[in-house]
Amino acid sequence: EVQLQASGGGLVQPGGTLRLSCAASGFTLRTYTISWFRQAPGKEREWVAGIHAGNNHIYHADAVKGRFTMSRDNAKNTAYLQMNDLKPDDTATYYCARGRPPLGSIRNGDVYTFWGQGTLVTVSS
Numbered sequence: 491e492v493q494l495q496a497s498g499g500g501l502v503q504p505g506g507t508l509r510l511s512c513a514a515s516g517f518t519l520r521t522y523t524i525s526w527f528r529q530a531p532g533k534e535r536e537w538v539a540g541i542h543a544g545n546n547h548i549y550h551a552d553a554v555k556g557r558f559t560m561s562r563d564n565a566k567n568t569a570y571l572q573m574n575d576l577k578p579d580d581t582a583t584y585y586c587a588r589g590r591p592p593l594g595s596i597r598n599g600d601v602y603t604f605w606g607q608g609t610l611v612t613v614s615s
Contacts, residue, residue: 494513
């Protein structure tokens, strides 16, 4: 059974850190493009970061560049999102997703075919 299990969310103060994990089962993570998306209440889904399977390059949205770092551990079949210097605007449910989008479409959530269940990140003092 194909699964993507996102975990690691929680409540953190502004300036704090969290590391999200996206554990894959039923398939080999590195053979798919994996991205993190987030959605805050009342807002549209937003792409955060992704590793493209075609070139294994990692890309980050401008809003998180320099603060968030995505990585992948092939041995653990798990992707990560290290989040530093968190801000209240980062509050959202974070999802990992897999797909095989063209590189130019990595930010487009509609081309991802399988999604994890999401993990809630709340940044508040």
